[in-house]
Amino acid sequence: MSAAKRVQQWATFARTWHIFDCKWQDPYLSANVIKKYLMGMHKPIYHPMNDCGDVVVCINSRDIALRGDDWRQRAYFHHTGYPGGASWTLAWEVHNKDPTMIIKKAVYRSMKGNLQRRHTMQRMLIYPGEEVPEDIMQNVTNQIRQLRPVPTRLDHIPEDEVKKYPKVMEYPEDYVLK
Amino acid sequence: MAFIRRYLPLVTGGFKNVYIGGQRKEIHRYVAPTLMVLKRREDKQGGKVIKPRNTFLEWNLEAEMYAFGKRLNENFDPDLLLQAFTDRSYVIKEEMKQKEMEFDIQMKDNRNLAEEGRKFMKQYIQLYLEAALPKFPIEGINGICDHLMSENVLANVSLHLGTKDIILADEYPVDNTTLANAFVAIVGALLHSSGEEQTAHFVRDFVITNLQGQDVNEFWHIEEPWIMLTDLIAKTGSNLEPRLIGEVGKNTLLACYRVGLYLDKKMLSSGFGETIATAKEMAAREALKKIFGTEENQYPINFKLNGIPKSSSKSRYQVSAS
Amino acid sequence: MVFLTIANLIRCRGPDEFWRKRKIFRLAAHYIGRRRNCYSVAVRNVHHALVYATKARRLKKQDMKDLWDTRISAACEQHNITAFSMREGLERSNILLDRKSLSDLAAWEPKTFQCLAAVASRKLHLDGFIDGTDQKAPTGKNLNLDNVILDDWLKEKK
Structure with a gap:
């Protein structure tokens, strides 16, 4: 193979590192998006035998938002393999023990149950907060857009902007704000 | 026994070779054991003995050579063609035999014709390539010419033209050198028989067409593309700037960098690579390809130029001269 | 009638x-x-293999169609159009490319595919077709499509 062809192939199958901020996102909907990048289904050269998947780094997995009453009601099943080793753990308990488990299980479940699943899952790196190791952060080149827009919290808006914003009326002095 | 039986060649000997409504063709019971015995004898001999075609019964050398000429739609002088097919080794063998027999028939060999043919071919191919690839430097054209005149390519062409059975040589099967020599001698014979233009078209149709589908840049290895490119650009006096356009997976084994070359702030070419140095080198190679007019998306080489192209008066870029 | 050959055939x-x-x-x-060397084992396996080959001819067509669909939708996503819109737009523009050609173009001729996506979205825009899932503008905005789109379509009212 000539040098030009070899280099062209190298570039075509180069693995991109994406970053996804899980803050206030639904894990099961974002799992559909993440699994596409992990399996390489966002590339026109996709083939299951091709090893064309990319790496996805998930940050802020501690701030994930499950729907409705799921934190209290959703239970995750685990069996150790030994008799009497079945256990059902609630979502909030799992999250307290390991904040990365919920998004990991969500992505695992969204993929088809074939032999490539475990290999593809190894391409996903999850971090509970904003701290990512330096060498991994240097590899990241693309950010995946979040599904739900994240509004800024009212108490996180800087003070001078609050003061500048035009007011309709001033509250009276003895008014109590709840 | 069954193991050997299974690998016998498929033979359609049998009582009926015709399908008569509903009945299958049946093979006699002696066929399989016979073939087994033949195979055992063949293995003892050490493989099939392939006899040359000219030892068979109905071999007419004159007819074969006439047919060879007609197949190619060319007019050959019969004596010259016979001389072209005679190899030096055959002549030596004949002379040894004749010494014992004590009569003297002079057989000419194909060395002179081969030399003339080779000279003509080299000249013509260079002129043709210069006309077909106007911007390609002389070193590149020499590289392609060497490839086309190499033993393997010529032997392949000659084999598929059917010279394998007509060549008069001392050992069979004929080896590549003999095949290549015979082909070049045929070109020489054609030169004497039909003239330059016919020979030129013959060489174009059978030798130069081996470039079809091949990347022309592969035949010339450039050691220092960056230095060559900077020398070329320095003559025109523009500003050449390499810049890192993209990178992926910096700390991994599968890192990929993309370097772009900018000529006066406009993009000239871009190259990929595992390291920044490789990427820069590939970008320089792509830029050189663009300048020489041999990129992948250019028109393929024109195989229909008629006659012998004249050498252009325009000065061609020569690497060693700079 | 005397049948003489039957007596011969009894002993054949x-x-x-x-x-x-x-x-x-x-x-x-x-x-x-043993599947390679013993007849009774081999014959069973060979018959199974032939049955699988027969059934798989239909499955192969289905698999290839799914693969082409995946590749086309991946390429469409890169150009901010859905696969459905793309197909609809191309059909209305009388560009009858099948899934195989589209997926090959998407992989090997990306610029051509971008032009096709632009033509499809422009045609749908002219028809007033609204696909709720296309939130972003199509990528080929700066392409000059006047050579490609006929004046008749511009005047057509649907």
Whole structure:
């Protein structure tokens, strides 16, 4: 193979590192998006035998938002393999023990149950907060857009902007704000 | 026994070779054991003995050579063609035999014709390539010419033209050198028989067409593309700037960098690579390809130029001269 | 009538089984162990293999169609159009490319595919077709489509 062809192939199958901020996102909907990048289904050269998947780094997995009453009601099943080793753990308990488990299980479940699943899952790196190791952060080149827009919290808006914003009326002095 | 039986060649000997409504063709019971015995004898001999075609019964050398000429739609002088097919080794063998027999028939060999043919071919191919690839430097054209005149390519062409059975040589099967020599001698014979233009078209149709589908840049290895490119650009006096356009997976084994070359702030070419140095080198190679007019998306080489192209008066870029 | 050959036929043996079994062994040459060497084991495996081959001819067509669909939708996503819109737009523009051609173009001729996506979205825009899932503008905005889109379509009202 000539040098030009070899280099062209190298570039075509180069693995991109994406970053996804899980803050206030639904894990099961974002799992559909993440699994596409992990399996390489966002590339026109996709083939299951091709090893064309990319790496996805998930940050802020501690701030994930499950729907409705799921934190209290959703239970995750685990069996150790030994008799009497079945256990059902609630979502909030799992999250307290390991904040990365919920998004990991969500992505695992969204993929088809074939032999490539475990290999593809190894391409996903999850971090509970904003701290990512330096060498991994240097590899990241693309950010995946979040599904739900994240509004800024009212108490996180800087003070001078609050003061500048035009007011309709001033509250009276003895008014109590709840 | 069954193991050997299974690998016998498929033979359609049998009582009926015709399908008569509903009945299958049946093979006699002696066929399989016979073939087994033949195979055992063949293995003892050490493989099939392939006899040359000219030892068979109905071999007419004159007819074969006439047919060879007609197949190619060319007019050959019969004596010259016979001389072209005679190899030096055959002549030596004949002379040894004749010494014992004590009569003297002079057989000419194909060395002179081969030399003339080779000279003509080299000249013509260079002129043709210069006309077909106007911007390609002389070193590149020499590289392609060497490839086309190499033993393997010529032997392949000659084999598929059917010279394998007509060549008069001392050992069979004929080896590549003999095949290549015979082909070049045929070109020489054609030169004497039909003239330059016919020979030129013959060489174009059978030798130069081996470039079809091949990347022309592969035949010339450039050691220092960056230095060559900077020398070329320095003559025109523009500003050449390499810049890192993209990178992926910096700390991994599968890192990929993309370097772009900018000529006066406009993009000239871009190259990929595992390291920044490789990427820069590939970008320089792509830029050189663009300048020489041999990129992948250019028109393929024109195989229909008629006659012998004249050498252009325009000065061609020569690497060693700079 | 006197039938003389029947008496001869009583003593004739059947055809050599070697050739019948060889037909099976040639198909089983790449198997492992007894499946390659013993007839009764080989014949079962060869028959299964032939049945699977027959059934798979239909499955292959389905698999290829799914693969082409995945590739086309991946390429469409890169140009901010859905696969459905793309197909609809191309059909209305009388560009009848099948899934195979579209997926090959998407992989090997990306610029051509971008132009096709632009033509499809422009045609749908002219028809007033609104696809709720296309939130972003199509990528080929700066392409000059006047050479491609006929004046008749511009005047057509649907």
